[in-house]
Amino acid sequence: MKITFNGQTIESTEHTLQAFIDATDAKEPYAVALNGQFVPRSQCQSTHLAEGDSIELLSPIQGG
Amino acid sequence: MRDDKPLNIYGQRFESRLLIGSALYPSPQVMQEAIRASQSQIVTVSLRRQNSVSAGDDFWQLIKDTGLTVLPNTAGCHSVKEAVTLAQMCREVFATDWIKLELIGDEYNLQPDPVALLEATQILLSEGFKVLPYCTDDLVLCQRLAALGCEVLMPWGAPIGTGKGLLNPYNLSMIRQRLPDMTLIVDAGLGLPSHACQALEMGYDAVLLNSAIAGAGCPVKMAKAFNHAVQAGRAAYVAQAMPEKDVAAPSTPTMGMPFWHQSN
Numbered sequence: 001m002k003i004t005f006n007g008q009t010i011e012s013t014e015h016t017l018q019a020f021i022d023a024t025d026a027k028e029p030y031a032v033a034l035n036g037q038f039v040p041r042s043q044c045q046s047t048h049l050a051e052g053d054s055i056e057l058l059s060p061i062q063g064g
Numbered sequence: 065m066r067d068d069k070p071l072n073i074y075g076q077r078f079e080s081r082l083l084i085g086s087a088l089y090p091s092p093q094v095m096q097e098a099i100r101a102s103q104s105q106i107v108t109v110s111l112r113r114q115n116s117v118s119a120g121d122d123f124w125q126l127i128k129d130t131g132l133t134v135l136p137n138t139a140g141c142h143s144v145k146e147a148v149t150l151a152q153m154c155r156e157v158f159a160t161d162w163i164k165l166e167l168i169g170d171e172y173n174l175q176p177d178p179v180a181l182l183e184a185t186q187i188l189l190s191e192g193f194k195v196l197p198y199c200t201d202d203l204v205l206c207q208r209l210a211a212l213g214c215e216v217l218m219p220w221g222a223p224i225g226t227g228k229g230l231l232n233p234y235n236l237s238m239i240r241q242r243l244p245d246m247t248l249i250v251d252a253g254l255g256l257p258s259h260a261c262q263a264l265e266m267g268y269d270a271v272l273l274n275s276a277i278a279g280a281g282c283p284v285k286m287a288k289a290f291n292h293a294v295q296a297g298r299a300a301y302v303a304q305a306m307p308e309k310d311v312a313a314p315s316t317p318t319m320g321m322p323f324w325h326q327s328n
Binding site: 026027032033036037038040041056057058061062063064 | 146152224
């Protein structure tokens with residue numbers, strides 16, 4: 001299914017958010033949002049993905 | 065003389081009255097040195113996509129090495145939903161309830177959206193966040209934010225990154241007078257240490273700045289200068305300035321003046 005990950009549309013066969021993240025080379029620390037909603041790390045395993053979902057994986061950066 | 069109390073942010077006390085940003089420095093090393101030189105105890109950070117140029121663990125490790133308290137922001141958000149989601153993500157990554165709530169209403173001058181800011185503040189406070197809203201210097205807006213439960217407000221001095229200083233001292237002074245118990249921090253628009261000093265002199269509890277230090281010819285020296293400026297400004301506020309007068313008054317005694325009126 002098609003998933004938009006950090007703005008890039010990609011094909012994925014993963015069915016849960018955690019499996020999807022594990023399949024990327026995501027490095028700690030990070031937080032995740034699915035379709036604009038924050039998903040706590042503790043819920044990524046039980047969060048299922050659907051065609052067209054949009055995932056954002058964010059990490060610390062400089063800020064003012 | 066006024067009482068001098070440490071800076072109070074949601075019950076946490078700080079000696080330094082300078083909050084510093086972590087962006088725009090010429091190098092990570094200069095950032096670290098400037099932060100140290102500023103003697104700040106609070107540093108602002110943000111979140112971006114991990115595949116962006118500098119997001120990740122290396123930067124975060126540098127910040128952790130400073131040992132400072134972290135204040136995450138929602139910079140770049142244009143809607144309540146974006147800001148709330150980013151705040152929730154910040155809370156998980158940075159393990160803090162603090163959030164510098166930044167919600168932009170105009171892309172040209174990066175002016176905060178007062179209406180959306182109130183809505184997002186209400187949501188985040190109800191979720192247990194300790195919200196530090198970046199707002200305009202509008203008294204009524206500040207009163208509304210205070211009524212929602214904010215214990216800290218951060219009105220702008222001028223638009224972000226302009227370095228113009230306090231564009232409307234009257235408004236800022238009025239907010240100080242009308243909200244005497246609120247922790248008030250001037251955030252954004254400062255360019256010179258004298259701007260920071262002016263904010264502290266008028267009773268603001270602290271200033272938050274980034275570009276003025278990071279964009280200086282020597283950020284480390286400028287960080288020191290801002291540190292001195294906030295200390296001077298606070299000391300002047302505590303000491304209480306003399307009343308301003310419209311006419312001259314001699315400072316040297318006139319009694320015993322040896323040549324007084326002798327030519328008449």
